[in-house]
Amino acid sequence: MSTHRRQAISAALQAQPTFVSAQQLYAELRNAGERVGLATVYRHLQALAEAGQVDVLRTDEGEAVYRRCATGRHHHHLVCRSCGRTVEVADRAVERWADRIADEHGFRDVRHTVEVVGTCSACGAS
Amino acid sequence: MSTHRRQAISAALQAQPTFVSAQQLYAELRNAGERVGLATVYRHLQALAEAGQVDVLRTDEGEAVYRRCATGRHHHHLVCRSCGRTVEVADRAVERWADRIADEHGFRDVRHTVEVVGTCSACGAS
DNA sequence: GCAAGTATGAGAATCATTCCCGATAACCGG
DNA sequence: CCGGTTATCGGGAATGATTCTCATACTTGC
Numbered sequence: 001m002s003t004h005r006r007q008a009i010s011a012a013l014q015a016q017p018t019f020v021s022a023q024q025l026y027a028e029l030r031n032a033g034e035r036v037g038l039a040t041v042y043r044h045l046q047a048l049a050e051a052g053q054v055d056v057l058r059t060d061e062g063e064a065v066y067r068r069c070a071t072g073r074h075h076h077h078l079v080c081r082s083c084g085r086t087v088e089v090a091d092r093a094v095e096r097w098a099d100r101i102a103d104e105h106g107f108r109d110v111r112h113t114v115e116v117v118g119t120c121s122a123c124g125a126s
Numbered sequence: 127m128s129t130h131r132r133q134a135i136s137a138a139l140q141a142q143p144t145f146v147s148a149q150q151l152y153a154e155l156r157n158a159g160e161r162v163g164l165a166t167v168y169r170h171l172q173a174l175a176e177a178g179q180v181d182v183l184r185t186d187e188g189e190a191v192y193r194r195c196a197t198g199r200h201h202h203h204l205v206c207r208s209c210g211r212t213v214e215v216a217d218r219a220v221e222r223w224a225d226r227i228a229d230e231h232g233f234r235d236v237r238h239t240v241e242v243v244g245t246c247s248a249c250g251a252s
Numbered sequence: 253g254c255a256a257g258t259a260t261g262a263g264a265a266t267c268a269t270t271c272c273c274g275a276t277a278a279c280c281g282g
Numbered sequence: 283c284c285g286g287t288t289a290t291c292g293g294g295a296a297t298g299a300t301t302c303t304c305a306t307a308c309t310t311g312c
Contacts, residue, residue: 005260037261042300062188063299078231093223098242105204107211107244114240115162116224118233149268168269187301189268230297
């Protein structure tokens, strides 16, 4: 159906250089003049997440943050704790590791979460 | 000072077979007859977490869950999504992987989050 | 253009977590 | 053991993110 709002939200997300919370995206949309409701932002973000079109993760404070990733394939993130710059990492090594560990303990249908944060070269003014 | 409440909370946490939320722990303490406040549970849980005596992580719903781990050393968890059984995994391989990835992209002071969930052999009634 | 159905937005409702503050209990010097 | 001082408690209010509700606005098929 009407994909007007959905497109606006999807586009706004696309424009983000890093992970953003629903609240942030909502604020940006409002600033950009979009008359959109917070509930709508949440709805679409969730829909996009379920459709696997965006990645979701939780900050240490428990806030959900979203990001439209370059690839639809499974990957992980390397995020700068200072500027938020995000590098998408697709490396089979971790997947294999997770599978091996799970296997060693008899676990099945394994799913994993792997996120790495650090200070990027631009921010680490050493 | 008064370590009465602190001990009760620490002990209750010790008795948990898996990760528990502050709310759950609070409920258990009340059931056990402890006249403790929710705020106190949060306070001590946070203190214990900062002291590195308990591990904290976030559920997909954003709720913080705590666990007193066997070792104080750095490790990860393999959790059964059905029964909650938790296996502590200390495997240098992931650490090396994370360091390597970070290094390749010029990131420093790296910290990582790695959690694996699956169905344990007891629950996977296949 | 019209009916029927979905998306939308505003604000209320939820829920975990934190804040506030008067009450309480531990510690200490005497 | 006593009073004074101070950190901890507990309960309820305050906060903040997320979800729900529902009347209204837009879409689509016809």
